[in-house]
Amino acid sequence: MKNLVLKSLSLGMSGYIWIARRLDYYLNKSVHSLTPPDRSTNPYPAANAIRERAPVIRSYMNGGWIITGYKEVTEILRDQRVTSDFTNNKFVTRIVRYAAEGHKVISFDYPTMLSQDPPDHGRLRKLVAKGFVHKYIQSLAPAIGQLVDELLAQIPNTEQFDIMDTLAKPLPAIVIAEMMGVPVHERHLFEQWSEDLVKGSDIARPEHIKKGGEATGQMRSYLVNLTEQKRKNPGQDLISQLIAAEEDGDKLTIEELYANCILLLVAGHETTTRLIGNCLHLLLTHPEQMAAARSSEALLMGAIEESLRFEPPVQFTARVVKEDFEFRECTLKKGQLLMLSLAAANRDPLVVERPSEFDITREKPIHVSFGYGIHLCLGMSLARLEAKIVFQKLFENFTTLENAQKNLDWGQNPMFRGLEQLHVRTTCAFELSEPLPLAKTAASV
Numbered sequence: 031m032k033n034l035v036l037k038s039l040s041l042g043m044s045g046y047i048w049i050a051r052r053l054d055y056y057l058n059k060s061v062h063s064l065t066p067p068d069r070s071t072n073p074y075p076a077a078n079a080i081r082e083r084a085p086v087i088r089s090y091m092n093g094g095w096i097i098t099g100y101k102e103v104t105e106i107l108r109d110q111r112v113t114s115d116f117t118n119n120k121f122v123t124r125i126v127r128y129a130a131e132g133h134k135v136i137s138f139d140y141p142t143m144l145s146q147d148p149p150d151h152g153r154l155r156k157l158v159a160k161g162f163v164h165k166y167i168q169s170l171a172p173a174i175g176q177l178v179d180e181l182l183a184q185i186p187n188t189e190q191f192d193i194m195d196t197l198a199k200p201l202p203a204i205v206i207a208e209m210m211g212v213p214v215h216e217r218h219l220f221e222q223w224s225e226d227l228v229k230g231s232d233i234a235r236p237e238h239i240k241k242g243g244e245a246t247g248q249m250r251s252y253l254v255n256l257t258e259q260k261r262k263n264p265g266q267d268l269i270s271q272l273i274a275a276e277e278d279g280d281k282l283t284i285e286e287l288y289a290n291c292i293l294l295l296v297a298g299h300e301t302t303t304r305l306i307g308n309c310l311h312l313l314l315t316h317p318e319q320m321a322a323a324r325s326s327e328a329l330l331m332g333a334i335e336e337s338l339r340f341e342p343p344v345q346f347t348a349r350v351v352k353e354d355f356e357f358r359e360c361t362l363k364k365g366q367l368l369m370l371s372l373a374a375a376n377r378d379p380l381v382v383e384r385p386s387e388f389d390i391t392r393e394k395p396i397h398v399s400f401g402y403g404i405h406l407c408l409g410m411s412l413a414r415l416e417a418k419i420v421f422q423k424l425f426e427n428f429t430t431l432e433n434a435q436k437n438l439d440w441g442q443n444p445m446f447r448g449l450e451q452l453h454v455r456t457t458c459a460f461e462l463s464e465p466l467p468l469a470k471t472a473a474s475v
């Protein structure tokens with residue numbers, strides 16, 4: 031019976047999408063959608079075409095508006111008349127509730143800082159931010175370097191291997207797990223939950239929403255136990271710090287602690303994985319820029335920043351209108367969904383010169399790949415650091431890195447952009463060393 035309901039919902043969604051596409055085509059004269067069928071190969075022509083038509087455009091497909099101009103995206107992300115609490119949009123909430131089949135869903139049932147407006151947003155962010163201060167994150171470099179060494183040492187054939195499977199996918203989940211003080215033998219759980227939680231963000235696929243709900247429940251139960259252990263034996267890790275804040279007064283409830291730990295995994299794993307893969311893919315396809323990035327740390331950081339602009343791991347984010355207001359001569363109505371294309375904003379010719387060119391020597395690439403305004407990414411220093419260390423280690427260990435991936439699979443979830451596999455052919459600089467001893471305590475990361 032459940033399967034039947036899920037199937038009808040899936041069919042219902044496909045039907046709705048088909049009708050909405052037609053409406054956009056006939057009423058709105060918009061032949062493009064942010065999620066065209068061929069988007070996975072190259073989403074940028076469609077995103078550019080929408081922005082050229084107008085930076086704010088009505089979209090029946092998305093039940094609201096698509097915003098693509100850099101100035102417009104940043105203005106909306108600063109505007110207090112919109113919210114990232116999606117329970118304000120009945121349509122999205124209904125889909126999520128049906129599809130989750132009674133499972134509680136992160137952000138809908140368990141509010142996180144990302145789904146909260148001020149003042150709750152600020153209260154939660156301030157507490158979690160203690161674990162993300164720039165200086166502390168930089169101090170993690172040796173431990174992250176050690177994790178990369180361990181992962182590289184586990185590759186059976188270093189002449190040709192898939193960088194996604196061996197390095198880009200496991201590393202960010204392990205780093206987050208260790209920051210939270212998760213024991214080494216349980217880190218693998220974080221990888222699976224993360225995959226299911228991220229898939230759960232694709233509202234066009236109800237079966238994924240259900241899986242995301244299951245993963246939320248499993249991770250929450252795990253955190254309940256872990257928190258109890260940390261209460262008895264506190265450490266230097268993030269969870270111990272948050273427990274101290276919870277015990278200090280009413281600044282953080284225990285449910286908020288669980289929800290925000292789940293958010294950190296959702297927000298920090300897949301995104302960093304995709305940054306590493308996208309940046310390497312761009313360097314492999316621009317060998318002269320790969321050589322330049324090898325030659326100086328500043329150019330390597332330039333490559334990471336430019337790849338964030340050029341191939342943003344998070345392609346778009348969304349907001350819901352809290353009250354009617356006029357924006358660029360359009361009336362945004364309470365409850366409507368605003369799809370903000372970070373990918374289109376990053377290529378807006380009004381703010382970026384030669385936007386369709388990948389150039390790691392840009393002075394300071396302008397982009398919104400980490401968001402903007404109060405919800406600006408909390409983990410951006412960590413993401414940049416992980417990417418930097420991965421590339422430094424790859425350059426150290428391999429004198430050449432070449433593309434060995436025949437067909438590129440950019441995945442199915444339109445919100446995220448990244449390669450499923452990226453096989454590289456390498457020449458080893460020297461024999462890879464034996465695996466290093468595993469990091470002993472969470473505090474070591």
Ligand code: HEM
Nearest residue numbers: 143144297298301302305347399400401405407408409413
């Ligand atoms: C390349 C990697 C990353 C990218 C591209 C990225 C992107 C983003 C974006 C676009 C937002 C804003 C979303 C919105 O306003 O709707 C965001 C917020 C956030 N990110 Fe990241 N992120 C990355 C890595 C990380 C990491 C490593 C962590 C932590 C482990 C993290 C934690 C967060 C948190 C907690 C928020 C919510 C902040 C708030 O609501 O105040 N992110 N990220």
